[in-house]
Amino acid sequence: MASKEPTDEQPAKPVADRTLVVVHAFGDYRRGDSITDPGEVDTVLKSENAIHCRKVIPQ
Incomplete structure (x- = not known):
């Protein structure tokens, strides 16, 4: 049986x-950045920067 290395199991982001x-x-964001x-x-x-963004539902 193969042992699992710690790098095999990365925590879910x-x-x-x-x-x-x-x-x-x-700030550090430019037009088109996600x-x-x-x-x-x-x-x-x-923040006051919320007006500079649009909300998008990820697919």
Whole structure:
């Protein structure tokens, strides 16, 4: 029986229930960038930069 290496089992990356697409550049983000990290999505939506993004439901 083969032993599993720790690199074989990577923790599942959390997935946001929505993705943000930048329509007006701000901070380090440029127009067309996608923000997919759930923590970053939440941070942006709670900031004044939320108006610079559009919410997209991932497929």
